[in-house]
Amino acid sequence: MAYILKGVHCEKEGNVNQLSFFIQNNKIVSIRRHFRYTNCYYVDLSQYLISPAHVVADLSFPNLNFKDFKQYMINEFLLKGCTTLLVPFRVEYEFKWKEQLQKIRKQLVGSPIDYVLSVRIPARLVTPSIIRKCKREKISSIFVEITDETDLYRIEWGWMRDAMFPYPVTLIPHVLIEDKKRKIEKIEKWTSILSQVGIPFLEKPIPSFTPISKEELIKLGIYPQKGFLQVGGEVSYNLYYLPKSEDKTSILYDSRKLCITVDKGKVIRAGEDVSYLSGAGNEIPIYVPQFFQITS
Template identity: 35%
Template structure:
């Protein structure tokens, strides 16, 4: 079905843009203020704030090996009801040869997911080797979480070899701070960022927060922007509609997610309405797909 969403107030992070969108074959075929010449069915979006759907990070620590009903409730409460249609998770790796098998088993665990997902890995710093990086590159792992504790010495890692092994896929390294007091964690993160910048390695500056939207710069480094969490010409039709009010004039998408969830009325995932107010929640078992990243950091977001 081809139709037009007109007078759309699109909020991208903190920037609000009013425009119209031509939807064709579940893609945003054309985005412009000048769509008057088309005679397709029109939907007036003026009473709403439109945002891209969110990509959340969730370790799924309390999710695995649960029943179907428990998984369903988890998906609905923590993702669909929050306007999220894609999430990033990871598998814990203790040995280099576990990468392929653990990713495969996690895909099976998520076979009933109603939304899309990406699977990274989490390893202790000592396991970060060129061999591990090559295995991740072969599996197109989009993110490598590095466990850091106060006893770790970043200087002993052969970063030059790591950088060479990462090329050209360059999955970002993401710090994961093991239980540590704030002062020590800040010092370790400061050292982490210094090393990453000197070695010119694709990385994330800070640990990701559980069940919080990933920012554009993170999505870009992961290689899933503009594939996900974006409203762009040629992109998939996935978006949220919030009931507009005066408070939204100087709002950003993170504030909408954190403080105005009660105003979220509609969530569309790949052209399908999966939420229409709180009463109309659609759970499509298995509708979610494993997202394969082609090239991390292909688009640069400053």
């Protein structure tokens, strides 16, 4: 079915404009200020501000029974405009890889939204062998646990670069220190070391339950599969009531102002009502990490 989202306010590079989206077969086919089609179904969204649906990380995804799992997914993700999860499974020892991977896949089998897998490991496990496992499973990122930066100096970065070709895995810092000053110091040291070794990395940690930025999604290879509200993208978006204030973009990450969430063309949240479809989510493999950077 073809239809048009008419006159919705859309933010781009700090500016807000009214645009219309032509949707067909659950894909955004065209975006214009106006469409002249008369044989299409129109949805007037002139009172709303639109944004891509959120991609959110959960660094310690719990193992719950169905009832608690459903409530957890609704409260932490669906009511907050998230339609894609980034979920790292933790591996303490390399021989546990297969067991832990199977465990997280089993936990997520009933997910109502799509998910991207990652892995969380101690710095000592950052090895070519782990990179090859990530390549095999199409996992494009690794959360590296940091307690002592001296572990980073022990890594054979040259071997790591070779192992990453042609599938660059992005490393993400995960500092296991509560003291804010020491945490900042560890992150600064991380950035200093990684910027010299020629390996893709994020300078800052990705926290749980916070929308991941477009720039980070690009580095992780998740964008433009997800978080992409452009021609060719899937129909997944959030709608906010248009605020009266001049700064209309200030509400884009405020779940309290969110009124509608659409996931792959289906409304999954309208006001406080949630449509929960167990098992509707799928694992999203990342076949080409940093695709947008490579092709742009």
